[in-house]
Amino acid sequence: MSGKRLIVFDLDGTLAESKSPIDEKMGVLLGELLAHRQVAVISGSPYEYFEMNLVRRLPPVGESLRNLFLFPTCATRCYEFNGSWACAYMEKLTVEEKKKIFDAFAKALAEVGFEEPENVYGDIIEDRETQISFSAFGQRAPLELKKGWDPDFRRRRPIQKALLEYLPDFEVKIGGTTTIDVTRKGVDKAYGIAQMEKRFGISKEEMLFVGDTLFEGGNDYPVKESGVESIQVSGPRETKEVIRSLLAGFSS
Numbered sequence: 001m002s003g004k005r006l007i008v009f010d011l012d013g014t015l016a017e018s019k020s021p022i023d024e025k026m027g028v029l030l031g032e033l034l035a036h037r038q039v040a041v042i043s044g045s046p047y048e049y050f051e052m053n054l055v056r057r058l059p060p061v062g063e064s065l066r067n068l069f070l071f072p073t074c075a076t077r078c079y080e081f082n083g084s085w086a087c088a089y090m091e092k093l094t095v096e097e098k099k100k101i102f103d104a105f106a107k108a109l110a111e112v113g114f115e116e117p118e119n120v121y122g123d124i125i126e127d128r129e130t131q132i133s134f135s136a137f138g139q140r141a142p143l144e145l146k147k148g149w150d151p152d153f154r155r156r157r158p159i160q161k162a163l164l165e166y167l168p169d170f171e172v173k174i175g176g177t178t179t180i181d182v183t184r185k186g187v188d189k190a191y192g193i194a195q196m197e198k199r200f201g202i203s204k205e206e207m208l209f210v211g212d213t214l215f216e217g218g219n220d221y222p223v224k225e226s227g228v229e230s231i232q233v234s235g236p237r238e239t240k241e242v243i244r245s246l247l248a249g250f251s252s
Contacts, residue, residue, distance in 0.1 A: 006202050007033065007246065008193070008228070010211035010220055011043035011054065014239050017143050018177040019045070021053040026236055029243040034064040036250045038200065042071040042192045044173070044181040044219060046128045047079060047087075049139075055085070069199075074173075074183050074219070075192025076130030078199070088199075092129050093184070101132040101167065101182050108162035109134075131187075134159070136178035146177040156180055157217070175219035190222035204228045210242055 009015050015030075016022045022030070033039055041054060050070045058065075070079040078088040093101075105125050114136075116124060122138030135141070136149050150156050156174050163172045163182065171183045193204065209230040211220035224230045233239045 003206070004037070004208040004229075004246075005206040006038045006040060006196065006200060006208075008040045008042060008196070008207055008209045008223070009239070010189075010209075010213070011041055011045055011050065012176045013212035013235060014210060014233055015041065016053055016236055018146055019049060019053070019139055019141075020143055022057045023236070024057075026240060027058050029240055029247070031059050031061045031064070032247055033243055034061055034067045036247070038067045038069065038202075040069045040071060040196055042075055042189055044074050044131065044133060044175045044179060045072060047072040047077060050079070051085070069196075071192050071195070073128050073131040074171075074181060074187055074189060075195050076183060076187055078195065090130060091184075091187075093132070097184070098127060098132065101170065104163055104166035104182075105132070105134060107166055108159055111162045112158045114159065130183070132182045134180040134182075135176070141178070143177075149178050151177075153217070160217070173219035173222075174217055175213065181219060188222040189220060190226040193223055193226050193228055208246075210239055 012018045015026060050072055065081045068081060076091045079085050080088050102125060117137055120138045121140040124135060124138055126133045126139060137145055153174060160172050160174055160180055167182060169185050171185055171188050173181050173188060175181050197203065204227050207228050209223045209228045210233060211223065211230065212233050212235065213220040214224050214230055214232045215221060231242055233242065
């Protein structure tokens with residue numbers, strides 16, 4: 001793995017617990033990794049979560065921060081650091097596309113009998129401009145509440161199946177702990193990998209991906225299908241071990 005030029009991470013469930021900040025040790029390890037390699041982070045989460053839960057939690061890394069690239073909402077946006085963080089591109093959904101997706105969610109959730117929880121923490125269906133995302137309790141729900149809702153994906157798979165009936169021309173992916181993300185057809189994490197190939201001039205063979213949902217139907221699975229060497233982790237603890245192994249290889 002020491003020959004890889006770009007290390008790509010999922011965010012929620014990989015670098016950090018769902019919608020939670022990376023811990024201090026993860027920040028230190030990422031800082032050390034940035035001194036050796038370019039690092040990309042891709043997620044269905046909006047940029048604000050990257051800023052709050054990742055960027056602000058990193059230790060001072062100086063010029064190495066230029067080696068970090070952020071790809072929110074399944075790479076429909078890209079942020080690069082050149083003295084400050086700036087959006088390199090953004091691919092917004094149209095008003096018509098958004099309406100179609102919101103209508104499909106309304107039908108699909110009614111079809112499967114989803115009942116909105118008594119207590120919600122933010123919008124259950126969130127417009128992220130380049131992506132529409134469902135979160136059973138809202139994005140800001142407590143982690144323990146979210147973890148217990150659908151650990152085996154049995155609640156979300158019927159919703160996903162119903163959405164695909166209404167949205168055959170869109171991507172519908174399970175992500176995080178309670179989330180379903182909808183993007184344009186062809187926009188998934190494999191699309192993100194293709195964007196990275198173009199922007200960095202790096203082949204798939206020179207990339208390594210680390211994620212927690214590499215199973216079929218998970219939002220990391222398209223990366224595995226694209227041919228990028230991938231490592232499945234169960235959470236941040238295992239991700240730290242992967243980073244330590246990479247660092248050991250770089251220094252040997």
